[in-house]
Amino acid sequence: MPNRALREIPHPATEALSLAAILRTCGEPVRLEMIRLLADAQDELRAGQVVGAVGLPTSTCSYHLRLLREAGVTRTRAVGTERYITLRQDDLDTRFPGLLQVLLAE
Amino acid sequence: MPNRALREIPHPATEALSLAAILRTCGEPVRLEMIRLLADAQDELRAGQVVGAVGLPTSTCSYHLRLLREAGVTRTRAVGTERYITLRQDDLDTRFPGLLQVLLAE
DNA sequence: TCCATAGTTCTAAGATCGTCGAACTACGTT
């Protein structure tokens, strides 16, 4: 039986990313904060760490993290019951060069 | 009596522009189209020209143009009953360098 | 097997948004 540590969590293909959808998604203070958190971490964060940092209920964070994932801003990897989240930096840089720098400026 | 060709239309100060608000505003297909229209024009457009180009009712366009102005993306100048609209390119470049290039890419 | 943990999904509520006709305002013309 193959390694199934990674659950099948759906992510949009890089070519399918929509600028308008990404802008809409990032134009929400909580989500922008999450993006900056992920960028500062320079590494993947466990969902629980994001929850702790933003201080909102788990269900609310789960909702925002789902929107970020569905817009193609983040990638989520499942290990057991945990979720590890990263920014899709390379994909975003490829598809919308300069966008991430703007989101993360200062 | 002083020249009153310019009505007092409120615009947010450059320093007051909010990235989240701008992203939210630009993450709407109609408004993104308007931004590109204004950029392509290389000049100010009369509101009526924008209406003609996007093909939506005047009242709907007026609504979107108001949001763009309130977010600080555009500047509106009144001459008589007409409104002349420009992108706030310099202000946006100053405040969020790179943003406009991303919005206008291809 | 039973239990705790991590996170998602469900559900419901209230808020905000996008659309567009109708009414209105401001200005120029006659």
Next chain:
DNA sequence: AACGTAGTTCGACGATCTTAGAACTATGGA
């Protein structure tokens, strides 16, 4: 003063969003 034009504002509607508790679904121990 009356009219036409350019554009805004109002009012209503349905649609989408944000929030958060409750119920649920893994998964990893004891």
